[in-house]
Amino acid sequence: MSGGDQEPRSYYVGVDVGTGSVRAALVDQKGVLVAFADEPIREWEPRFNHHEQSSEDIWAACCVVTKKVVQGIELNQIRGLGFDATCSLVVLDKQFRPLPVNHEGDSCRNIIMWLDHRAVSQVHRINETKHSVLQYVGGVMSVEMQAPKLLWLKENLRETCWAKAGHFFDLPDFLSWKATGVTARSLCSLVCKWTYSAEKGWDDSFWKIIGLEDFVADNYNKIGNQVLPPGVSLGNGLTPEAAKDLGLPVGIAVASSLIDAHAGGLGVIGADVRGRGLACEGQPMTSRLAVICGTSSCHMGISKDPIFVPGVWGPYFSAMVPGLWLNEGGQSVTGKLIEHMVQGHAAFPQLQAKAAARCQSIYAYLNSHLDQIKKAQPVGFLTVDLHVWPDFHGNRSPLADLTLKGMVTGLKLSQDLDDLAILYLATVQAIAFGTRHIIEAMVAAGHSLSTLFLCGGLSKNPLFVQMHADITGMPVVLSQEVESVLVGAAILGACASGDFTSVQEAMARMSKVGKVVFPRHEDKRYYDKKYQVFLKLVEHQKEYAAIMKGN
Numbered sequence: 001m002s003g004g005d006q007e008p009r010s011y012y013v014g015v016d017v018g019t020g021s022v023r024a025a026l027v028d029q030k031g032v033l034v035a036f037a038d039e040p041i042r043e044w045e046p047r048f049n050h051h052e053q054s055s056e057d058i059w060a061a062c063c064v065v066t067k068k069v070v071q072g073i074e075l076n077q078i079r080g081l082g083f084d085a086t087c088s089l090v091v092l093d094k095q096f097r098p099l100p101v102n103h104e105g106d107s108c109r110n111i112i113m114w115l116d117h118r119a120v121s122q123v124h125r126i127n128e129t130k131h132s133v134l135q136y137v138g139g140v141m142s143v144e145m146q147a148p149k150l151l152w153l154k155e156n157l158r159e160t161c162w163a164k165a166g167h168f169f170d171l172p173d174f175l176s177w178k179a180t181g182v183t184a185r186s187l188c189s190l191v192c193k194w195t196y197s198a199e200k201g202w203d204d205s206f207w208k209i210i211g212l213e214d215f216v217a218d219n220y221n222k223i224g225n226q227v228l229p230p231g232v233s234l235g236n237g238l239t240p241e242a243a244k245d246l247g248l249p250v251g252i253a254v255a256s257s258l259i260d261a262h263a264g265g266l267g268v269i270g271a272d273v274r275g276r277g278l279a280c281e282g283q284p285m286t287s288r289l290a291v292i293c294g295t296s297s298c299h300m301g302i303s304k305d306p307i308f309v310p311g312v313w314g315p316y317f318s319a320m321v322p323g324l325w326l327n328e329g330g331q332s333v334t335g336k337l338i339e340h341m342v343q344g345h346a347a348f349p350q351l352q353a354k355a356a357a358r359c360q361s362i363y364a365y366l367n368s369h370l371d372q373i374k375k376a377q378p379v380g381f382l383t384v385d386l387h388v389w390p391d392f393h394g395n396r397s398p399l400a401d402l403t404l405k406g407m408v409t410g411l412k413l414s415q416d417l418d419d420l421a422i423l424y425l426a427t428v429q430a431i432a433f434g435t436r437h438i439i440e441a442m443v444a445a446g447h448s449l450s451t452l453f454l455c456g457g458l459s460k461n462p463l464f465v466q467m468h469a470d471i472t473g474m475p476v477v478l479s480q481e482v483e484s485v486l487v488g489a490a491i492l493g494a495c496a497s498g499d500f501t502s503v504q505e506a507m508a509r510m511s512k513v514g515k516v517v518f519p520r521h522e523d524k525r526y527y528d529k530k531y532q533v534f535l536k537l538v539e540h541q542k543e544y545a546a547i548m549k550g551n
């Protein structure tokens with residue numbers, strides 16, 4: 001069968017493990033979400049820049065949400081299961097039990113999260129090697145990748161963790177192992193975060209030069225020596241134990257998984273855009289940029305041939321769409337930054353009270369408040385003298401500089417709700433300017449991009465979407481299904497079930513365009529000026545650092 005035009009009868013379960021919560025959806029073969037559930041997950045921050053989670057807590061949340069979405073459905077209609085997750089590092093011992101990744105020895109906390117920046121010294125030394133694998137991560141390895149974190153464990157928790165460790169998994173691969181008992185890793189995880197090459201495999205010299213020769217001696221048993229493309233069916237499918245945990249039938253197809261941003265990319269980038277007045281209509285998929293905006297934002301651009309973009313991760317072969325190269329730009333904190341700015345403001349309690357009184361989310365309230373205070377001018381013009389540089393957690397792309405900090409210029413003595421709303425707006429705009437900065441780097445290196453496809457939690461915020469359109473000058477396509485990362489996870493399950501002949505076919509059938517937001521070209525001059533200021537901010541920050549370093 002090709003997931004076609006008949007009545008939908010087959011369903012796929014997609015499970016998406018984000019930074020703050022686990023979501024599951026039951027999705028039909030036309031890509032329609034028929035059920036959705038979410039569940040928060042725990043996060044520990046035992047010290048600044050250390051972020052930890054628990055694989056048992058996450059698996060338990062996966063079980064809760066999966067059981068919820070399949071309630072009332074004939075289980076034999078469920079054909080496949082796909083997982084995606086953040087690219088966090090899970091550590092298990094030789095018997096697959098959790099091992100502590102912290103000085104406290106708390107084995108419940110056995111995950112070093114993707115946004116953890118503890119391995120600064122390690123990544124600095126790795127980058128000093130100038131090893132050739134670094135060409136495939138934008139020229140500079142990020143502290144958020146797995147090699148520096150593994151080195152940190154070896155150097156800091158040698159006895160309590162390193163010596164006892166039997167398995168290091170990327171979180172998406174941990175989930176597919178938990179479901180099937182198969183330890184094969186997804187090409188997506190290994191290529192994007194572990195320096196594996198789809199063409200050449202592991203590079204022994206890299207692991208030796210950085211001081212992790214242990215993996216070479218062990219034939220990469222602990223980090224994966226069987227690698228499968230995303231969407232391939234694993235082993236004999238769901239094990240009896242996992243089936244019981246998840247409330248699904250034993251043996252259903254389970255796909256090799258994807259990192260969450262990549263699942264979002266699959267969920268949106270292949271949609272049919274005919275009749276929408278978009279420049280990407282009739283053009284190859286390479287003219288589209290998928291932007292997955294949650295706690296962080298990830299900018300996924302594909303190409304037929306490898307494109308080396310300084311400061312932008314990749315080029316990665318077949319890591320998202322099979323057969324195509326991927327460049328992944330990113331901003332380490334976006335949703336998290338907006339929360340930080342809003343929640344840290346003196347007027348936040350007032351905002352909470354007012355939003356609650358109107359039964360609105362704080363963001364819906366802030367957006368309507370901005371509409372009130374803008375008077376006749378476009379809302380974006382409220383920040384004419386307030387500018388933000390958004391790298392409060394370093395710059396992932398295109399500067400690849402983890403030492404960069406956030407900046408705000410234009411503060412006043414008042415701290416009322418208007419000030420909070422305008423600071424929120426300036427932060428949203430700064431994130432959109434960051435996207436423009438990344439797009440310019442990708443285009444300068446050879447990408448040809450005309451249209452943005454946004455998904456993730458922040459794409460539910462109309463102000464965030466409009467600012468991305470206005471500031472980049474590109475139309476923004478939203479999906480019919482808001483939870484399109486989950487459509488991406490379900491696409492994996494659909495591919496594993498054999499109902500589609502390829503990932504490309506499943507993408508074309510299951511991702512659907514919803515609303516399209518066009519840029520307000522009349523505001524372009526204003527945003528061009530603000531972008532000039534944006535670039536000056538970082539230039540000045542570097543000058544300040546140089547002054548302070550001097551004698």
Ligand SMILES: Nc1ncnc2c1ncn2[C@@H]1O[C@H](COP(=O)(O)OP(=O)(O)O)[C@@H](O)[C@H]1O
Nearest residue numbers: 018019020021294295335363456457458460461
């Ligand atoms: N309806 C909404 N309006 C505005 N912001 C939203 C909305 N829903 C989610 N968000 C924001 O999206 C971010 C989380 O996105 P999500 O995709 O759930 O993240 P993650 O995958 O990292 O867990 C948060 O910063 C949250 O405030």
Ligand SMILES: O=C(CO)[C@H](O)[C@H](O)COP(=O)(O)O
Nearest residue numbers: 018019086087261294295296
């Ligand atoms: O590095 C990434 C993808 O390669 C993501 O930033 C990371 O996985 C976190 O995602 P999210 O912000 O959706 O929780």
